[in-house]
Amino acid sequence: MIRLSLLAAGLTLLTTSLSHAAAPPAEGYTNPVTAGYSADFPDPSMIKGRDGWWYAYSTGGPYAKDGHDGDAYKIARSRDLTHWEKVGSVFGADNRPTWADPRSGFWAPDIRYLNGKYVLYFTVPNTTATPGDWDYAIxxxxxxxxxxxxTDSGAPVVAPRPAAGGGFEWTIDPAEFTDTDGTRYLYWGSYNGGIHAVRLTADGLRTVGAVTNVARDRFEGPYVVKHGGYYYLFGSSSNCCAGPTTGYAVFAGRSRSPLGPFVDRLGNDLNASRTGGTPVVASNGNRWVGTGHSSMVTDLSGQQWFAYHAVDRTDPFVTNSNGWLLRPMLLDRLDWIDGWPVVNAGAGPSESSKVSPVTTSSAATGDVRVEADITGTGQGVSARGGRVSAVIDNGRLRLTDRFGLSRSVQLPLNVPGTVALEVRGNQATAEFSEDRLGDPLATLQLPVPAGSGSAAPVGGAGNFSVAPLYKPVTRAVPTPRIGHVDSRYSDEFTRGLGAGWTWRNVSPDATVANGALQWKTEANDLTDNNTAAKASLLLRDQPTGNFVVETKLHLDVGTDTVRNYQQAGLLVYLDDENWMRLDHVAGGTGRFIEFGKRMRFTPVGAPSIVTFGGAMIGPPAETTWLRLAHDVVPKTGEHRYRAASSTDGKHWVWGAAWTLPAGTTPRIGLVSQGSSAQTEAQYGKATALFDYFRVTR
Incomplete structure (x- = not known):
């Protein structure tokens, strides 16, 4: 191994390591980070190039807000991750895949660096492989x-997959992952078919062996990383594109195997009918809704950042349209708290941040991260004045301290990549990866002497950087406070309906007996324009200020059968075009907790529309507890409601928030609806049992 000395005493890095470094970005940034470059940048995927730039790729769409300019598949680059410039498009007339239908666009890219080449996985919604349309392939x-x-590989990596009920599965949203044994995997899928995984050949261009279903058809946009010995599967859930009511959000499950089973924080399986999932990011009541389809990057300090698209609920569409949705890219800090990933410690998407990613080298003493790109043996990095080094040594990652204590691990692949060395206190961690995207090929740890000092590349490693090591956030932001029961707004259902309730269309199937409100699901539904005014609603006034409304609900819809769309739960109601509903829903063979919102919205320069969207919360059970926490948004005066669910009344999953306009007077209550003649012919009505309705303050 050849070690390069520093050019002068006291220098903390070689000047050549700064050959690509720009001036440090100003502290703080504003979302969306693609503002000024492109009004639309959905399904983002990022990588740090070996030329020192950061690159991002997205589904095609307009650059301008008026929609006049666009690309089929966008590439952008940045020096600081928060200001982006146009590179161009992936495909043009001279390199378009021949197996893609000439009418087809390209969706959902995933960028990787494999075997010394950049590999871009992409979705083709229409191919020439079959005579039908929407024969999705990757x-x-x-x-x-x-x-x-x-250069296209010449054929689909994953060919169109016929669906059991006709047509084709949604073979979309690819994401590659390389395990520590060198095995490459491809994940893909969506609501028609679920999330799948399959092994890839060493070059990443062909599949090998059987396909494994790893998550239910509640998810799409998979992305897998390895952290702390677990494999984490990220997936987006709910509707991607419902304008200001877009409920898209990201959830995670983890497993000891890259092929699952993946379970959430509470042990719920992502492949079950009552589908699990731990929230990573969801709407929080600011301007951003539809927070989904994520990827991840690591800055020079070691801090991970979450890249995802979102919808500005105040201005969601291309100018003078009421359906052409804009989804720019947001960037937010990704924290790992108690072993689970969450954006901004649970605060959700930011409109602005006080801290920018670290993307340029700077003097660092004490806790430090150094990294460099390597192409051969004897290359790596050192820190703390040479007290600790991480190098590639004849196919092994070797971590050594100044006393000669050394640990090494065999690399599964002989490929170029990046060596990163983090020293925190008396602990050194070395990692080798191809692309810095959360799938390291090897990781080592070693106790090291305390101290500080310079850092340097070793053996001719390139693209070297050094930065103070990030400080992890280890405590989540508080969830809403649960106060004391206010009997004036609550009902235990012990002696009929208590005071304060008002029926909008009395339900003949609702009775109070044995300490519960029993209410069979009716066919009328607030989402159906033909039946909304006929739906039975049980309503009461809500208190002023902060409060939490809670109910305990038993709904006998079972699992795995199709009982569309029987549901029951809590309601926040202004009128038939403006309301929210948090309920247990039977949809397809799945069961889920949905926090839905319907509203009338007037786009700029276009006629008003009524739109509905839903955000998923936690999984339901035979008995499920539901909560809505209300407060007033200080900046806007809007009513904000954040949803939570529980399967035991003790452990709660807090998720998305929706708002209603300032100056309005919403009412709160209960619903039991969404049945259908077809469902009732086979299963009958479902029965909702509400044990209580409590308001705490």
Whole structure:
């Protein structure tokens, strides 16, 4: 191994390591980070190129808010992750995949660096492989640089997959992952078919062996990383594109195997009818809704950042349209708290941040992160004045301290990549990965002497950087406070309906007996324009200020059968075009807790529309507890309601928040609806049992 000395005493890095470094970005940034470059940047995927730039790729769409300019598949680059510039498009007339239908666009890219090449996985919604339309497939293209030129592999990596009920599965949203044994996997899928995984050949361009279903058809946009010995599957859930009521959100499950089973924090399986999932990011009542389809990058300090798209609920559409949705890219800090990933410690999407990603080298003493790109043996990095080093040594990652104590691990693949060395206190951690995207090929730890000092590349490693090591956030933001029961707004259902209730269309199937409100699901539904005014609603006034409304609900819809769309739960109601509903829903063979919102919205320069969307919360059970926490948004005066659910009344999953306009007077209550003649012919009505309705303050 050859060690390079520093150019002068006291220098903390070689000047050549700064050859690509720009001036440090100003502290703080504003979302969306693609503002000024593109009004639309959905399904983002990022990588740090070996040229020192950060690159991002997205589904095609307009650059301008008026929709006049766009690309089929966008590439952007940045020096600081928060200001982006146009590179161009992946495919043009000269390199378009021949197996893609000439009418087809390209969706949902995933960028990787494999075997010394850049590999871009992509979705083709219409191919020439079958005579039908919407025969979704996944392809791959390779390039010598992140900007291209891109060469298609010549055939689908995952060909169109016929669906059991006819048509084709939604074979979309690819994401590659390489395990520590060198095995490569591809994940993909959506609501028609679920999330699947399959092994890939070493070059990443063909599949090998059987396909495994790893998550239910409640998810799409998979992304897998390894952290702390677990494999984490991220997936987006609910509707991607419902304008200001877009309920898209990201959930996670983890497993000891890359093929699952993946379970959430409370042990609920992501493949079960009552589908699990721990929230990672969801709407929080600010301007951003539809927070989904994520990827991840790591800055030079070691801090991970979550890249995802979102919808501005105040201005969601292309100018003068009421359906052409804009989904720009947001960037927020990803924290790991008690072993689970969460954006901004649970605070949700930010409109602005006080701290920017660390993307340039700077002097660092004490806790430090150094990294460099390597191409051969004897290359790596050192820190703390040479007291600790991490190098590639004849196919092994070797971590050594100044006393000669050393640990090493065999690398499963002989490929170029990046060596990163983090020293925190008396602990050193070395990692080797191909692309810095959460799938390291090897990781080592070693106790090291305390101290500080310079850092340097070793053996001719390139693209070297050094930065103070990030400080992890270890405590989540508080969840809403639960106060004391206010009997004036509550009902234990012990002696009929208590005072304060008002029926909007009395339900003949609702009775109070044995300490519960029993209410069979009716066919009328607030989401149906033909039946909304006929729906039975049980309503009462809500208190002023902060409060939490809670109910305990038993709904006998079972699991795995199709009982569309029997549901029951809590309601916040202004009128038939403006309301929220938190309920246990039977949809397809799945069961879920949905926090839905319906509203009338007037886009800029276009006629008003009525739109509905739903956000998923936690999984239901035979008996499920539901909560809505109300407060007033200080900036806007809007009513904000945040949803939570529980399967035992003790452990709660807090999720998305919706708002209602300032100056309005919402009412709160209960619903039991969404049945259908077809469902009732086979199963009859479902029966909702509400044990109580409590307001705490």
């Amino acid at each position: 392809g791959a293209a390779t390039a010598p640089t992140p900007a291209g030129p891109w």
